[in-house]
Amino acid sequence: MALNIMQLATMFADKNPGITSGHRLCPGCAAPNVAKFALMTAQSLGYTPVVGLATGCLEVSTTIFPFTAWNVPYIHNAFENVAATVSGVETAFRALSKKGRLVDPEKKYAFFAFGGDGGTYDIGLQSLSGAVERGHKFIYIVYDNEGYMNTGNQRSGATPPGSQTTTQPVGKKLPGKIQLKKNIVEIMAGHENVYVATVSTSEPMDFFKKIEKALQFDGPSFIAAFSPCVRFWRVNDDKAVDISKLAIETGYWPLYEVERGVYRITKKVKELKPVVEFIKAQGRFRDLLKRPDAQEIIDELQEYVNRRWERLQILEEATKDKPIR
């Protein structure tokens, strides 16, 4: 079933998409939209979503006692084990289903785990790897805002080089973070029996399609969603979508999917814009641009982006119709 925005709006005109109003995320945050898009797609396809949430911005601001902004079955747990918890929930569901103890056996469930980039790239990586290796049928969605934004902009494995963070500030000696961003998509694609995709809220149709594919995939799925943090990327409140668009157009966040080792680029950008446009649009790189060695760092990032883009195109051709498992 192809979904479009008008159909979704008709469907959810008097219904809640799963995450309600009244949560306390910053104005203009992209994370609730990631959750909203995913839960809406699942519900419109007849699934009942079950959500597990790792500690992070999305968790601490949606479930402040005595309030909860979730209108779906929800479980919160620690930073590092959301994938383990949701895999347990999924196993419990399968066990009850086998014993015939479900109230409504016809009901379809979709198991979602949400985590920030801190809870995925760094802290929750081993529980995620374990859950994916065991082959539980669940969808892990990381909303990647490139840092520990909830506690005030600390460096994470997802932070790009040259970015201003409190733990690696741009100063006299260091140009902010020196390392490149960890490529989580390739790490997850390395588990082979998995559906991995990158999405962005600026491409809603692509987002819906990938969630639909993940729901129908027989096994674990991992979705990396680009989710600008308006507060600590130092951009205007209304710029979350613009920045996402820029990230795609510059090749900084290529949209592609890996299904059992078969690569497919879902958004083919004809001519990539220079990465410096993406950098100049954000205030977190302002101090970097003042430094004399700024060009070196930008060139390094540009070269990495170009190489990754070339590599993706080669991989797409080489792996066409050749699933690894």
Added chain:
Amino acid sequence: MAELKGWKELPIGGVIDKPATAKEYQTGTWRVIRPVHQPENCIHCMMCWLYCPDQAIEIEVVDGKPKMKGYNYYYCKGCGLCANVCPKTNDKLPEEKRAIVMKPETEFQD
């Protein structure tokens, strides 16, 4: 939240036993700029509804098609994302031609 409860009245483990209680919490007080809908310019494309992080856009279904009704200012935090994604709103258009106009909250008296 009216009054703080004692520990004996709280559910065990601090579990929230009702879903979607955040709806009681007013986030509209955060707003510094207010989006104003101008229905005469609206094409009802639903982009604002799709991108509103606070579900503050009210829509209704007329003849099987969704129509934008207006804002729920109880929840709208005034981020301006709706005006940014609106195809009928940009800086080049004069204000009376836009579908969504962002106005400072000080212009309103409620």
